[in-house]
Amino acid sequence: MSRTPSDSLPDPDSTRRLLVWAIVAVALSALLTVAGGGMPVLLVGVVLVFLLWTLHDPMVTVPLIVLSQVIWLIGNYAPGGVAMLSPSKLALLLALGVWLVHALREHIPPTYAPHMLPLSLFGLVVLLGPLLTPVFDDSITGIGKYAVMFLPYLLIANLAISRRGLTIAAASLTLTATVSAGLAMVERFLPGVQLAFDGIGLGAHVDDNSLSTVIMRVTGGIGDANWFSYTMATALPLCLYWWRAYPGFWIRAAVAGAALLQFAGLIFSYTRTPMVGLAGAIVLLVWLRRIALGPVIAATVLAAATAPLWLPEGFIERFTSKQYIEEGSTPMRREIFDMALDLVMDKPLLGHGYQQYGPQFIARSTSEIGAEWERRDISGDEPAHLLRAHNLYLDIWVQHGLIGLIPLMFAYALLLRELLQIARADADSREGELAACLLACLVSFYLCGIGGHSQELKIFWIMAGLAAALRRVFWSHGPSPVPRT
Template sequence: MRDIIITLIVFGSLPFFFKKPIIGLLMWVWISVMNPHTLSWGFASSFPFAAIIAATLLAALLVTKEPKGLPLTGVTITFIAFFVWINISTLFALQPDLVYEQWIKVVKIMVMILVTLMVLKTREHVQTFMWVLVLSLAFYGVKGGIFTLTSGGQYRVWGPVGTFIGGNNEIALALIMAIPLMHYLQLLTTNKWIRHGLTGSILLCALAAIGSYSRGALLAIAAMAFFMWLKSSKKAMLGILMILTIPLLVIFMPDQWGERMDTIGTYQEDASAMGRINAWIMAYNLAMDRPLTGGGFEIYDLQTFERYAPIPTDVHAAHSIYFQALGEHGWVGLGLYLLLGFLTWRSCSWILRNTARRDDLKWAHSFAAMSQVSIIGFAVGGAFLSLLYFDVPYYLMAAIVVTRIIVANELKAAGAPTSSWRTTPSTSFINRPGVTH
């Protein structure tokens, strides 16, 4: 039954892509982030829904009369440069015969991020986009939180099998990113029942992240909670809520959870932690040997570790977005990735400065603030996970870019000054002379 429902929803939506490409983008996000087809047990579990949606959306963009183009911002240009460099490093990969499958996967993700930048145009687009993105993740957070409650935290929470967020560490980080964005959605709605539902979802997502037994997630939660408190306009109330809630969540977990978290302070005695450090040193040594392009995809094998790792037989994945970028794409790739994050952060800061006293742009102010909290969570948690190509942070980046342009256009239309010409974004678009917001 699930197979039929998902199939009807996907194929029933395809004709509407040509009238409103945003519908196609929302369907893509739903399928690629939530992966609802993996919840079925029949033909739908392996059916290429994502490919069909992407192909139809690209076709719709070719024939639609809606204006389209890429926004001209530093973030966009840096993202394209990073995308181009990934392709260059692939040409010089250590394992040229093995990289094709991963390269195709990454190219698809990056192309759809560019499509996202082309399709999102208005405030309504951004807000609807965030609803679909966040709820696609919250589904697993609510499900995982309930599982943790009913099992007493005795078992780990896992994500959908065969996806970016299938592992316990990966689903935890995804939920951590989603929590502040759920709070943003709370600020959007005036319906008290939806707000209460989002509050419950936030608590369950936090419990699910803790129930994943991910040590990196615990560090990310701590960093994110502190930064959220700093960004909050109601520090006293939020502080009291954290003081009451977080200890209760931790106390609820069994002794085995506490024992695992205790290994953070004794990482030298933990084989998993030391294996990650071995992989990080390998990535650094590889990058020093091949500073421009790194080793490309598929470098986590015995041959590469024998050449660059201090413990040659202890083969591990990168377990860090930073060392993954460094090892696979060299110092140039890491530099572009860090620059992308920095510019995205600055875009949020620009939005915050220029919307602080504008009630009509309060939505953008709240979005930028919670986006920075989400970025903090990913930046800390990502230091321990191989999620360089995880699409959700790039979707958030795209939404921030478009929001900044919308704000700039609104301020320009109102004749309001911006904080600094150096931080004012270009409001023009490639092949897109007129934009109506």
């Protein structure tokens, strides 16, 4: 008979057994260390204890998944150049193994949500890419890329299926975004600190394009200033969940600090689109009555009036100057969007294949921008496939056609509907609060997609998995009340 995991901690008997196994593992490793003339075999015992711990409590793997998937600097370090030894891959394999063992042992059925059906259809389109498009090798690459996005989504959806699991997953997301924002502050204020693995490094990017002052755009260990800013804008609304669902002084103080740090990271990324995403999230939260309109208006007016005092140098110029609009990235984006429209009109149904926007742009462009990208591609500085449509929806359409775009957009819409149902079903429960804030997170992400090809951003897939787990917990366990002070 199948069952759903309880919210309690593992039972005392299994905990005692785990402690006995841990003591035996450490003792055996110590004996092997002595017998081996001091070789650090003790590390084997530490690893073994951790593996036993994950089998005892699979939720231990959730923070590992979130941290290694979201922060590229941490997740993509590959010892000896072996990709399968990177923390992100090891975390996924470990979590997959312990989930399967736990699910089979406890007879726990997999999580299902309505949005999974169109999402599966999109996955099928990706799998059929080698047959549907003429770019076999790149389509195979696309299958691999989407596999490492679908897997954390499925793992979170099937691991965080208790109230405790939801709390751990949501806390992991907020903590990871805060760590990334902290790394951004290191980039901004301690530029001498350098940390890099396999070309992915901690360090701000210099951007002096069409500005009277040189600016440093932080990346927060994610490797790209734009993706970092989308991550901050997507994660920020989740801070409101902790503020409303856990009304203790110290928790609220920590949450306020995390929110300020994430917002500072967003500002120092010097990116425009996430501001639109964050504004959309705030409007939604006002509509859902999670925040009051009056304080929002007052805070907006105060922020606008004092902006010259606290905004970093070059921020206002980058956002509002006529010179930047005429000579900066705006004209390039206009050409990129126009080319994307031409490409989707050329092959609207099946698309051109995974990461084919860049090669098609270079082949078709007659401007200096196209020539410059061709020079970068030939020199190896920036391969052609790195040039994308700078718009999530156009980028999916160019690559996978309408047969990929339509089911993915349907899945996006169903995600919002599922969360809205929970938020309205019991607005005063912790699950209702989490649903409302996740709804705002996704709206922010969708709006960020207008200005960036962010469909491969891992935080979205993890949040989608959390939304699926939340739906399962809410409709099977019922709501849990929020203590009011």
